[in-house]
Amino acid sequence: MSDEKLTPQSENFSEWYNQIVLRADLADYAPVRGCMVVKPYGWALWENIQQALDKRFKATGHVNAAFPLFIPMSFLEKEKEHVEGFSPELAVVTVGGGETLEEPLVVRPTSETIIGYMYSKWIRSYRDLPILINQWGNVVRWEMRTRLFLRTLEFYWQEGHTAHATREEAIEETMRMLDTYYRFAIEEAAVPVIPGRKSQTEKFAGAEMSMTIEAMMRDTKALQSGTSHFLGQNFARAFDIRFLDQNNELQYAWTTSWGLSTRFIGAIIMTHGDDQGLILPPRLAPIQVVIVPIYRDDAERSLVMPVVDRLEQELREAFRVHVDRRDGVTPGFKFNDWEMRGVPLRLEVGPKDVEKNSVALARRDRPGKAGKSFVSQEGLTQTIADTLKDIHQSLLDRAIAFRDSHIHDVKDYEELKQVVEGGWAFAWWCGSAACEAKVKEDTKATTRCIPLDQPGGAGRCVVCGEPATEKVYFARAY
Amino acid sequence: MSDEKLTPQSENFSEWYNQIVLRADLADYAPVRGCMVVKPYGWALWENIQQALDKRFKATGHVNAAFPLFIPMSFLEKEKEHVEGFSPELAVVTVGGGETLEEPLVVRPTSETIIGYMYSKWIRSYRDLPILINQWGNVVRWEMRTRLFLRTLEFYWQEGHTAHATREEAIEETMRMLDTYYRFAIEEAAVPVIPGRKSQTEKFAGAEMSMTIEAMMRDTKALQSGTSHFLGQNFARAFDIRFLDQNNELQYAWTTSWGLSTRFIGAIIMTHGDDQGLILPPRLAPIQVVIVPIYRDDAERSLVMPVVDRLEQELREAFRVHVDRRDGVTPGFKFNDWEMRGVPLRLEVGPKDVEKNSVALARRDRPGKAGKSFVSQEGLTQTIADTLKDIHQSLLDRAIAFRDSHIHDVKDYEELKQVVEGGWAFAWWCGSAACEAKVKEDTKATTRCIPLDQPGGAGRCVVCGEPATEKVYFARAY
Numbered sequence: 001m002s003d004e005k006l007t008p009q010s011e012n013f014s015e016w017y018n019q020i021v022l023r024a025d026l027a028d029y030a031p032v033r034g035c036m037v038v039k040p041y042g043w044a045l046w047e048n049i050q051q052a053l054d055k056r057f058k059a060t061g062h063v064n065a066a067f068p069l070f071i072p073m074s075f076l077e078k079e080k081e082h083v084e085g086f087s088p089e090l091a092v093v094t095v096g097g098g099e100t101l102e103e104p105l106v107v108r109p110t111s112e113t114i115i116g117y118m119y120s121k122w123i124r125s126y127r128d129l130p131i132l133i134n135q136w137g138n139v140v141r142w143e144m145r146t147r148l149f150l151r152t153l154e155f156y157w158q159e160g161h162t163a164h165a166t167r168e169e170a171i172e173e174t175m176r177m178l179d180t181y182y183r184f185a186i187e188e189a190a191v192p193v194i195p196g197r198k199s200q201t202e203k204f205a206g207a208e209m210s211m212t213i214e215a216m217m218r219d220t221k222a223l224q225s226g227t228s229h230f231l232g233q234n235f236a237r238a239f240d241i242r243f244l245d246q247n248n249e250l251q252y253a254w255t256t257s258w259g260l261s262t263r264f265i266g267a268i269i270m271t272h273g274d275d276q277g278l279i280l281p282p283r284l285a286p287i288q289v290v291i292v293p294i295y296r297d298d299a300e301r302s303l304v305m306p307v308v309d310r311l312e313q314e315l316r317e318a319f320r321v322h323v324d325r326r327d328g329v330t331p332g333f334k335f336n337d338w339e340m341r342g343v344p345l346r347l348e349v350g351p352k353d354v355e356k357n358s359v360a361l362a363r364r365d366r367p368g369k370a371g372k373s374f375v376s377q378e379g380l381t382q383t384i385a386d387t388l389k390d391i392h393q394s395l396l397d398r399a400i401a402f403r404d405s406h407i408h409d410v411k412d413y414e415e416l417k418q419v420v421e422g423g424w425a426f427a428w429w430c431g432s433a434a435c436e437a438k439v440k441e442d443t444k445a446t447t448r449c450i451p452l453d454q455p456g457g458a459g460r461c462v463v464c465g466e467p468a469t470e471k472v473y474f475a476r477a478y
Numbered sequence: 479m480s481d482e483k484l485t486p487q488s489e490n491f492s493e494w495y496n497q498i499v500l501r502a503d504l505a506d507y508a509p510v511r512g513c514m515v516v517k518p519y520g521w522a523l524w525e526n527i528q529q530a531l532d533k534r535f536k537a538t539g540h541v542n543a544a545f546p547l548f549i550p551m552s553f554l555e556k557e558k559e560h561v562e563g564f565s566p567e568l569a570v571v572t573v574g575g576g577e578t579l580e581e582p583l584v585v586r587p588t589s590e591t592i593i594g595y596m597y598s599k600w601i602r603s604y605r606d607l608p609i610l611i612n613q614w615g616n617v618v619r620w621e622m623r624t625r626l627f628l629r630t631l632e633f634y635w636q637e638g639h640t641a642h643a644t645r646e647e648a649i650e651e652t653m654r655m656l657d658t659y660y661r662f663a664i665e666e667a668a669v670p671v672i673p674g675r676k677s678q679t680e681k682f683a684g685a686e687m688s689m690t691i692e693a694m695m696r697d698t699k700a701l702q703s704g705t706s707h708f709l710g711q712n713f714a715r716a717f718d719i720r721f722l723d724q725n726n727e728l729q730y731a732w733t734t735s736w737g738l739s740t741r742f743i744g745a746i747i748m749t750h751g752d753d754q755g756l757i758l759p760p761r762l763a764p765i766q767v768v769i770v771p772i773y774r775d776d777a778e779r780s781l782v783m784p785v786v787d788r789l790e791q792e793l794r795e796a797f798r799v800h801v802d803r804r805d806g807v808t809p810g811f812k813f814n815d816w817e818m819r820g821v822p823l824r825l826e827v828g829p830k831d832v833e834k835n836s837v838a839l840a841r842r843d844r845p846g847k848a849g850k851s852f853v854s855q856e857g858l859t860q861t862i863a864d865t866l867k868d869i870h871q872s873l874l875d876r877a878i879a880f881r882d883s884h885i886h887d888v889k890d891y892e893e894l895k896q897v898v899e900g901g902w903a904f905a906w907w908c909g910s911a912a913c914e915a916k917v918k919e920d921t922k923a924t925t926r927c928i929p930l931d932q933p934g935g936a937g938r939c940v941v942c943g944e945p946a947t948e949k950v951y952f953a954r955a956y
Contacts, residue, residue, distance in 0.1 A: 030546045031553075031595055032583060040541035040611060047542065063518035064525065068508045069547075069585075069616055069632050070569075075509075091548075092573040093585065096631075097620035098566060105510060107547075107571065107585070117509055133518060138547055138616070142575035153574075154547050 034146035034153035044286035085205020116239035157261035170254035181226035196449030208232035217270035228258035278342025294350035428459035435463035512624035512631035522764035563683020594717035635739035648732035659704035674927030686710035695748035706736035756820025772828035906937035913941035
């Protein structure tokens with residue numbers, strides 16, 4: 001880490017973001033344009049995200065599998081909207097084993113097509129349904145403007161792909177996975193996302209309906225943090241996924257897909273971080289508790305270290321603990337370093353603590369004295385468990401308060417234009433693509449989602465004044 | 479699953495293998511030549527392998543990270559042997575985002591080069607060493623003759639890449655990871671591999687020394703099941719990985735790499751399987767215990783199912799349990815199905831068991847009556863834990879017995895030629911590539927490894943008669 005101060009968020013949020021990703025050792029730039037190296041600290045965060053989601057997927061009946069990285073170009077062309085959406089972003093393998101390939105292979109940007117092909121082989125009868133498969137892997141989209149975690153050529157994600165016998169069941173699955181993402185974001189990451197429906201313009205290429213969770217970053221821009229798509233029979237028709245129903249009639253299946261990626265790490269960074277650096281939500285933090293021993297000389301050291309070793313043994317049963325045993329740097333340097341890296345809770349042990357059978361706890365979410373307390377070594381596991389829970393809640397509350405204070409019900413178009421300069425506008429919208437396009441052109445804000453939670457009733461479109469039955473969020477987005 | 483009988487191993491081992499991979503639902507052929515789809519049952523097996531290895535890697539101080547899928551072509555060319563070894567097998571991306579790339583990108587066949595590049599950025603001083611990083615991911619090698627799991631264009635693996643300050647430390651790491659693979663194979667998979675050193679001909683392209691674990695399949699062919707390479711300073715020189723040592727002098731680092739892939743699933747299948755199908759080692763099996771309820775009518779059903787439900791609840795705390803609740807197929811069909819899929823232990827509950835408070839246990843490793851016992855429902859968790867442990871041991875013992883009865887100390891070249899028709903030849907070898915080449919040409923057998931466990935002393939090379947100080951295994955291999 002460098003001793004240089006981070007650029008404050010208020011000065012240049014984007015620069016703050018780039019600095020913190022590098023300095024906290026989450027990721028580095030790869031020598032291939034737009035690609036990233038996820039460093040051990042960043043990958044440990046992703047592994048915790050993976051485990052938390054995977055548990056939820058398995059609890060809802062899903063299993064994991066692995067489909068190929070390469071997709072024949074002809075597959076993508078089978079679904080018209082899909083190929084239109086993805087063809088500008090493809091990486092294409094044209095040479096294999098020294099020979100030019102007869103049919104170029106696309107490095108998967110997403111796997112609906114190749115999984116659709118396999119499902120058409122596997123599904124014969126209604127007894128084979130539903131198929132509930134998820135895949136953890138890497139995908140490639142040839143993006144022009146890239147940023148670590150937020151938009152990289154290659155990224156890591158999970159993509160669920162399910163097939164069902166009825167439209168209702170597939171829609172139910174789409175909503176179940178939206179809810180799974182929503183709960184994950186709130187309960188594990190303390191990121192208060194808003195669940196809703198994408199507009200027709202913003203939906204996934206090939207979907208009938210796309211659901212999303214949208215988060216507000218600390219610069220008030222929106223970040224799409226996970227999506228769940230109802231694909232109707234679009235891919236079933238393109239790949240001939242058909243089954244014999246209970247009346248022995250051949251039917252097209254109904255499919256869904258849903259994904260959450262390493263982009264979510266960006267959501268965590270920009271929801272919780274402050275001018276001191278990262279703040280990681282306790283349930284996902286690679287290190288939940290860092291122990292910093294405090295001593296001035298060898299005598300104090302030999303007093304302190306046995307207690308530190310004992311506490312480490314004790315606490316590692318329940319938490320992800322790290323002891324900072326570095327020599328040659330001051331405790332103050334260590335404090336700053338772990339604050340910058342976002343460890344939720346710091347535990348200090350000095351000679352006085354040894355004497356008093358106490359430790360000092362410092363919460364990352366409350367800087368300075370407000371976050372510091374001195375507690376007994378007795379019952380420390382429980383104290384820490386309670387404190388981490390409280391940190392989670394306080395991060396969530398703070399993010400909700402920030403979000404809600406930056407969302408404004410707007411009455412007219414002028415107000416909308418003002419609001420999206422530093423917040424989200426919540427407004428009636430007639431649903432037309434023309435009105436969306438006008439807002440985007442005038443303000444760079446797009447429709448983020450039509451939230452599940454609607455006020456009811458009706459109003460007038462904030463853009464054209466025509467009757468509207470739903471309200472939508474307009475915001476600038478990553 | 480199909481009712482057709484499997485081709486017996488003795489009739490056509492290769493056909494037996496292909497059938498069992500498909501019928502047990504481990505994997506399927508992808509619509510891209512040489513690629514596979516790993517189906518949920520096969521992927522669950524891989525996930526268990528991953529967890530078992532990952533735990534061992536972390537216990538030896540390693541951390542995970544992720545490096546890019548794409549490698550600039552020029553990187554591979556920096557290490558002469560490396561590029562010679564891999565260039566015939568490359569998949570190359572030449573088009574991205576609709577444009578021809580200035581420099582083609584190779585889809586990684588292995589990551590020494592790109593990781594070497596990053597290490598040269600990250601390492602400045604001896605304080606930055608060692609770096610102990612592992613990566614779980616996919617790689618691509620453009621193979622001509624492919625087989626599911628054993629050799630596929632894309633495969634899944636882990637690759638560890640470490641950098642050290644001294645030669646000794648890097649060699650120590652190479653041997654530590656060889657030992658990690660060895661213990662994993664024995665303790666988790668019951669695959670009695672032989673650890674040893676690869677010949678100069680057979681070593682990894684770019685390594686100074688390659689270590690391997692070699693397993694004997696039931697057709698007596700060898701399967702290289704995991705490798706650990708001491709790379710010397712080859713990659714450090716190619717990528718300028720240098721550090722300031724304690725005397726403030728610039729030194730090249732010493733690096734290692736080590737990998738184990740989905741190929742290991744092939745090793746499990748071909749070490750333990752029989753004419754009834756798969757036999758999965760209990761510690762890795764996706765389903766450790768399958769419960770088959772036995773009833774003839776609704777009255778018996780309502781007697782049996784509550785007990786089955788209760789046992790499921792009880793056992794799932796300790797084991798990976800599956801209850802076969804399928805209606806419309808007989809218990810006999812279910813028995814065959816789960817035997818074919820290799821579940822180590824079957825638990826049957828019928829009306830008489832309910833009456834007697836017992837269950838029937840059937841061991842997959844001992845077919846028919848020999849493997850069947852009737853045990854009390856009291857203390858069932860312990861009984862099953864003991865039985866699974868015993869199954870592991872019996873699989874291992876059987877595999878060792880098979881292996882050892884098919885390894886022959888050979889006295890002369892004629893005997894070697896005979897032995898490798900149906901086993902491995904253990905022989906003195908002078909170490910020359912010419913002798914290796916002659917054996918390969920005459921018999922298709924290659925040197926598999928110079929085992930760590932040597933008889934000592936000296937002998938005469940089995941091929942040329944020159945003095946030899948080490949014995950080697952010659953065998954045909956996958």
